[in-house]
Amino acid sequence: MKILVLGGTQFIGPCLVEHLVARGHEVAVFHRGQTQAPLPPAVRHLLGDRRRLAEHAAGLRRFAPDVVVDMIALTEEDARSLLATFRGSAGRLVVLSSGDVYRAYGLFAGLEQGPVEPVPLTEDAPLRQTLFIARSQAKSPDDPMYHYEKIRVEQVVLSDPSLPGTALRLPMVYGPGDYQHRLYPYLARMDAGRPVIPLDEGLARWRCLRGYVEDVAAAIALAATSAKTTGRVYNVAEEIAYTEAEWVARIGAAAGWGGRVVAVPKGRLPVPFNTDQDLTMDSSRIRAELGYREVVPPAEALQKAVAWERANPSAPPLDYAAEDDLLAELGL
Numbered sequence: 001m002k003i004l005v006l007g008g009t010q011f012i013g014p015c016l017v018e019h020l021v022a023r024g025h026e027v028a029v030f031h032r033g034q035t036q037a038p039l040p041p042a043v044r045h046l047l048g049d050r051r052r053l054a055e056h057a058a059g060l061r062r063f064a065p066d067v068v069v070d071m072i073a074l075t076e077e078d079a080r081s082l083l084a085t086f087r088g089s090a091g092r093l094v095v096l097s098s099g100d101v102y103r104a105y106g107l108f109a110g111l112e113q114g115p116v117e118p119v120p121l122t123e124d125a126p127l128r129q130t131l132f133i134a135r136s137q138a139k140s141p142d143d144p145m146y147h148y149e150k151i152r153v154e155q156v157v158l159s160d161p162s163l164p165g166t167a168l169r170l171p172m173v174y175g176p177g178d179y180q181h182r183l184y185p186y187l188a189r190m191d192a193g194r195p196v197i198p199l200d201e202g203l204a205r206w207r208c209l210r211g212y213v214e215d216v217a218a219a220i221a222l223a224a225t226s227a228k229t230t231g232r233v234y235n236v237a238e239e240i241a242y243t244e245a246e247w248v249a250r251i252g253a254a255a256g257w258g259g260r261v262v263a264v265p266k267g268r269l270p271v272p273f274n275t276d277q278d279l280t281m282d283s284s285r286i287r288a289e290l291g292y293r294e295v296v297p298p299a300e301a302l303q304k305a306v307a308w309e310r311a312n313p314s315a316p317p318l319d320y321a322a323e324d325d326l327l328a329e330l331g332l
């Protein structure tokens with residue numbers, strides 16, 4: 001198949017592209033040329049700005065993709081330009097969405113009020129009513145994050161019968177290339193030889209679903225290459241939802257750390273979230289309908305993630321003074 005990936009050179013994208021090329025697909029990536037990745041030589045690079053897609057429509061249509069995988073549709077406008085550009089010239093669309101569409105995420109993030117949502121969340125679980133959840137992080141109304149809203153992206157991409165779409169709701173993704181460095185705060189403590197990592201007791205119990213980058217890429221590739229996905233929404237996530245304390249312990253095992261994770265009473269460490277709301281997603285639909293299975297064993301996945309984070313640490317050094325005071329006060 002001919003598959004056009006919008007994005008494709010940063011984190012999940014290179015894993016997806018490698019996966020597709022290894023299975024004989026003809027792949028082109030469309031990006032600005034600011035982020036480079038060692039993609040297979042057969043991959044075509046089409047350069048341009050996703051936020052001005054219409055200006056590149058002719059070149060993109062010339063590639064005549066069977067499927068367009070949009071890694072970087074963030075706003076309703078992005079989704080509309082996707083449809084306008086590829087209506088009549090592509091067979092199907094796949095967009096990356098997020099578990100942040102669920103009302104449970106709104107409760108967790110303090111954006112919505114009310115009783116916690118039951119988990120694991122299926123694809124039919126209620127969605128947030130509060131929209132534009134990243135607006136406070138946007139520098140100005142010109143920043144795409146001002147208009148970031150995956151709920152709107154999904155609605156638009158699934159709305160046009162003449163250009164069928166699929167949406168994949170991703171969990172927190174970890175692994176080589178994670179520019180959010182989600183392992184760093186824990187791994188830095190472990191590599192600094194700290195014997196105890198304290199966690200707020202609510203956070204220690206909180207369960208969240210994650211996905212290893214190569215596994216998530218395999219799920220996207222399945223959705224891109226299977227016509228059965230038309231009009232469907234799929235959760236993508238690992239099957240086991242570890243508590244945060246278990247997750248830190250697993251990172252420790254992968255890192256060869258000999259210390260302890262200790263839960264400390266609520267209110268002693270800052271936690272800007274409602275940790276009564278777990279964020280676990282049910283991924284049985286993609287497993288049953290598309291035969292999705294993880295491609296990397298869990299222990300190997302974490303070892304690769306740890307090795308990459310050690311080789312590419314996040315910049316800010318951590319200050320342990322307040323944490324040391326707390327540990328001393330608690331006799332830990």
Ligand SMILES: NC(=O)c1ccc[n+]([C@@H]2O[C@H](COP(=O)([O-])OP(=O)(O)OC[C@H]3O[C@@H](n4cnc5c(N)ncnc54)[C@H](OP(=O)(O)O)[C@@H]3O)[C@@H](O)[C@H]2O)c1
Nearest residue numbers: 007008009010011012013031032033034035049050071173
């Ligand atoms: N990471 C997570 O935990 C997580 C969780 C849920 C959902 N998601 C979703 O996953 C997607 C991101 O995945 P990723 O970062 O791994 O994707 P990626 O495709 O590996 O990287 C982002 C790509 O977008 C390109 N790009 C950025 N801005 C662009 C623009 N204005 N025009 C053209 N190209 C542009 C970058 O290249 P250039 O810089 O060269 O342009 C790069 O190729 C997002 O939709 C995100 O919402 C991620």
